[in-house]
């Protein structure tokens with residue numbers, strides 16, 4: 001094997017697309033104009049593997065800002081990772097990941113993030129399981145909400161109108177919820193509003209619903225319908241929720257009442273609700289909502305000082321972390337983190353460590369979605385009970401992290 005790792009050239013964009021979709025079992029459809037992907041992906045941000053002239057591995061980064069507790073930080077979104085089945089398990093992914101993380105470091109991105117096709121792949125590269133999403137299924141036929149007031153109104157609108165209104169509402173929640181990603185105009189167009197038939201999996205086109213109070217848009221939902229209709233049986237057709245974004249509690253209540261009260265469509269599913277979504281607390285029979293949680297966003301800390309100084313903390317304190325980073329060894333070492341109500345400082349130190357952990361564990365803990373004590377119980381983090389409790393208090397945040405979309 002004559003391996004070269006490099007970005008693709010503009011002229012290689014089509015072969016990049018077709019090689020990568022094949023690994024995931026798909027094909028390029030005629031509706032999939034390359035300009036769609038090109039508008040959100042810069043070929044300079046690809047890191048691909050060539051065996052001679054043959055493209056055998058793909059990897060790329062989207063350019064995002066990630067909301068972290070109290071702030072936002074630049075994050076490279078690891079994506080489109082494939083190795084052709086003819087070339088698997090020869091170290092190509094490992095070689096691409098080395099170049100990919102270096103590219104992010106050189107750009108000054110303190111964080112990398114990804115959604116994993118298989119949860120066994122990325123821990124070795126320092127990505128930690130940082131965010132969970134909740135898959136919820138509701139049999140809404142007899143759902144009773146405990147609060148029946150509704151201040152505003154819910155209306156269905158067309159995609160063109162939604163495109164003018166939804167981004168502002170999304171921006172509002174993006175500021176406050178760790179794990180949420182920035183969306184460029186191109187991202188909204190290509191990933192949210194563009195809705196080709198072959199991506200619908202037998203469901204309807206996307207429906208767009210808006211909640212307003214006094215003409216002010218405060219929340220929205222995107223969903224699809226799927227008819228499941230047997231003659232002379234009770235209705236059991238489905239609503240598949242794509243996204244619910246609510247800037248206020250009233251908007252959240254009104255949108256969920258709407259989604260669970262559509263005639264003929266009593267079966268409601270949401271593939272990725274926040275794990276702390278208040279919906280189950282709004283109904284008188286919480287078992288009507290079945291839930292299971294699974295990993296969504298994995299975080300890899302590229303620049304430890306910038307990442308630890310770049311977020312806010314829930315309490316003041318001082319801790320020394322001894323961090324072991326096998327895949328980016330220059331990151332390994334002891335770091336002293338000092339936090340107060342307005343800022344955090346992180347600096348290398350030679351003093352005794354309070355907590356010892358891997359870069360992967362730090363990624364898992366960074367957004368406040370997991371507890372140091374839990375990872376210590378699993379043998380992944382070492383520290384005294386007092387140090388672990390202090391770290392838990394410092395890193396905790398007011399809401400669970402949530403990443404609303406796969407990339």
Ligand SMILES: CC(C)(COP(=O)(O)OP(=O)(O)OC[C@H]1O[C@@H](n2cnc3c(N)ncnc32)[C@H](O)[C@@H]1OP(=O)(O)O)[C@@H](O)C(=O)NCCC(=O)NCCS
Pocket residue numbers: 023024080081082083084087088089090091092093094095115116117118120121124
């Ligand atoms: C996942 C994939 C990219 C791995 O590529 P690869 O070139 O075979 O991986 P490498 O040979 O560089 O393996 C590096 C290490 O990861 C391990 N590994 C690779 N794929 C793995 C998997 N699916 N599950 C668990 N471990 C895996 C290897 O065993 C190796 O471990 P080691 O360092 O302890 O020896 C490739 O199998 C693939 O394209 N899969 C289908 C598409 C996909 O799932 N992509 C990921 C999208 S998020």
